[in-house]
Amino acid sequence: GAGVSQSPRYKVAKRGQDVALRCDPISGHVSLFWYQQALGQGPEFLTYFQNEAQLDKSGLPSDRFFAERPEGSVSTLKIQRTQQEDSAVYLCASSPAGVNEQFFGPGTRLTVL
């Protein structure tokens, strides 16, 4: 009966490093979302999966950002050649279907030095 989990909870990267952020959604949830949240702001949509299909990636800020969900459950958000402006909290959410009630994970706080 666990909720959405994310790992790591905190990540410090040197500028230029690649990072991978993991999301374990609630078992059986079809939809999975990634958001970026800057301090004092609301979550900003990055990308959306329905099962293993990435249906919308229009929110990814650059081609350095890549997300996958190969088996329709666990998802990974990868950021290549991190830059300081990538510093934010990255939130993952899942829902049984579509864009209804979303269940959020605790987020991964990424700090790029």
Add this chain to the structure above:
Amino acid sequence: SQKIEQNSEALNIQEGKTATLTCNYTNYSPAYLQWYRQDPGRGPVFLLLIRENEKEKRKERLKVTFDTTLKQSLFHITASQPADSATYLCALYSSASKIIFGSGTRLSIRP
């Protein structure tokens, strides 16, 4: 351009009073609107969803209204308690866009 605005400043309310938070939007035709609560260091938690054809929704001490003419949703917490202190986010979903969040309103309930 499309925009969502919530109360721009933090809201401070005396315990027991009703807190009212505002969410205004422009250039959207949302199919539905959601309200979430977010505590520091945690992800948002879903509270209520209201559809475009609904005027009002209630859940315990919470009430949400949705006026598509005014392009506004109001979120009320009655008999507020210090434990209600948090940031509250509104989020819109329309067929033409992803779910879009406002920047949130920080609510403080003082004893």
